[in-house]
Amino acid sequence: MTAWDEVHVGDELPALSIDVTATVIVAGAIASRDFMPVHHDRDYANAQGAPDIFMNILSTTGHCSRFLTDWAGPEAMVTRLAIRLGVPTFPGTTLTITGRVVDMQRQGDEGLVDVELRAANDLGDHVTGTATLSLPT
Amino acid sequence: MAASDPTFQARLDGLVGAPVGGGGPSVGPDPVNQPMIRHWAAAFDDANPVYTDPSVATTSRFGAIVAPPLMLQTWTMPTPVLAGIAERGGSPVPAAEGLGPLAVLDEAGFTATLATGSEFEFLRYLRLGDEVSAETVIEAISEEKSTRMGTGHFVTWVTTYRDGTGQVVGRQRFRILKFRPAP
Numbered sequence: 001m002t003a004w005d006e007v008h009v010g011d012e013l014p015a016l017s018i019d020v021t022a023t024v025i026v027a028g029a030i031a032s033r034d035f036m037p038v039h040h041d042r043d044y045a046n047a048q049g050a051p052d053i054f055m056n057i058l059s060t061t062g063h064c065s066r067f068l069t070d071w072a073g074p075e076a077m078v079t080r081l082a083i084r085l086g087v088p089t090f091p092g093t094t095l096t097i098t099g100r101v102v103d104m105q106r107q108g109d110e111g112l113v114d115v116e117l118r119a120a121n122d123l124g125d126h127v128t129g130t131a132t133l134s135l136p137t
Numbered sequence: 138m139a140a141s142d143p144t145f146q147a148r149l150d151g152l153v154g155a156p157v158g159g160g161g162p163s164v165g166p167d168p169v170n171q172p173m174i175r176h177w178a179a180a181f182d183d184a185n186p187v188y189t190d191p192s193v194a195t196t197s198r199f200g201a202i203v204a205p206p207l208m209l210q211t212w213t214m215p216t217p218v219l220a221g222i223a224e225r226g227g228s229p230v231p232a233a234e235g236l237g238p239l240a241v242l243d244e245a246g247f248t249a250t251l252a253t254g255s256e257f258e259f260l261r262y263l264r265l266g267d268e269v270s271a272e273t274v275i276e277a278i279s280e281e282k283s284t285r286m287g288t289g290h291f292v293t294w295v296t297t298y299r300d301g302t303g304q305v306v307g308r309q310r311f312r313i314l315k316f317r318p319a320p
Contacts, residue, residue: 018182031173031180033214036227044223057255058210059181065207066183074187075198078206082256136198 002072004111004137013099013115016067020055020121022091028059055089060127064117067097068131072113076133079112083129093121102130111137148241149278149290155238157294162272165212169204169267177208203262209298209307212263213271238275239292242315247289249318256310268301276310289316 018024022042029039034056037044045053061081069076089095099117106112113133119126167173171189178188186193187203194202204212217229225231242248263269279291296309 024180027180031177032208032211033217035217035219035222035229037223038227041223057252058207061207061255061257062177062181062183062205065205066181066185069183069185074185074193077198077262078259080256080258081207082254084254085252 002076002135004113004135007101007104007111007113007135009101009104011101013067013071013101013117016063016070016097018063018095018097020089020091020093020095022053025053025055025059025089025091028062029056032056032058032062034058050088050090052090052092055095055126057085060085060089060119063095064097064119064127064129064131067099067117068115068133071099072133072135075136078131079134080132081129082131083127085127086125087121087123089121089126093123095119095121095126099131106137109137111135145245146280152238152241152275152278155275157237157239157273157275162270162299163213163215165214165269165271166216167212169212169263169265169269171202171265173211174202174204174208177205177211181205199262199264201264203264204267206259206262206307207257209257209259209263209269210271210296210309212269213298239315242290242292246317247315249287249289249316251286251314251316252311253291253314254310254312258308259306261306263300263306267306269298269306271296271298273297284314284316286314287316287319289314 026040038048039053039056042053065078068078097119099115101113102116103114115131118128174188187197187199188205191202215230273294273296276295277293291314293312298307300306
């Protein structure tokens with residue numbers, strides 16, 4: 001668990017690397033109830049001009065949320081997550097999520113931590129974004 | 138060119154506030170529940186105990202098991218009708234009567250869609266038994282822009298999520314580019 005007193009602007013969050021397989025993509029799509037065939041059917045994805053199935057956006061944000069709370073711990077609450085979408089994530093790549101604390105402020109008895117994050121794969125930036133976590137102080 | 142016509146932009150401006158996807162809020166088919174949370178936590182290899190371990194969750198700031206925040210949209214996704222899903226372009230259920238507000242852009246040739254951004258805001262985490270509903274309206278449509286993908290309009294819609302008592306629990310802004318595909 002990460003305590004408010006131990007967090008500083010500029011801190012790097014531990015990177016999270018995900019070996020992306022078709023199973024990872026399909027499991028995420030179905031767990032988030034996204035049944036679009038481009039996320040589970042390679043023939044369909046090919047017909048749409050994509051080389052393979054690709055990760056759905058809800059899965060991307062799901063992995064980002066895990067990245068944040070793996071670091072911040074069970075007492076943290078994610079209050080905001082904003083992402084800009086870049087290149088797709090296909091099976092066979094490694095998705096690496098990195099982040100850095102960019103701002104902190106106390107609000108009553110909670111502490112708000114702003115994190116800049118980036119999820120990159122072999123094609124480039126899959127997403128870049130910012131998140132806010134609330135930690136008990 | 139319809140798109141450079143000021144009356145076309147006025148039509149687009151008139152869509153701000155229009156509901157997206159049928160009339161009225163969409164209500165989640167099931168309340169927030171442990172099996173779907175466990176499935177989600179497994180899919181994302183997310184070991185946060187407040188999602189699945191009552192002994193940790195009850196003594197945490199949340200006081201009980203909570204749903205992963207990013208499941209917010211998942212609760213209100215319709216139960217899919219698998220037959221014909223490919224023919225519908227992946228739409229989980231057959232489209233409601235009539236075309237959505239974005240048909241104006243399709244008719245003007247901006248037929249291609251690219252998702253460009255997503256922003257979630259969480260006011261409180263959902264607990265087991267919470268009923269969730271979602272209501273989506275168009276928040277903004279940009280003027281015509283030249284982009285790497287082609288000429289198009291950025292459309293932002295905002296979804297407001299409420300619990301069974303009508304309290305807002307979160308919001309989601311989603312931005313897409315509707316553009317004219319290269320010939």
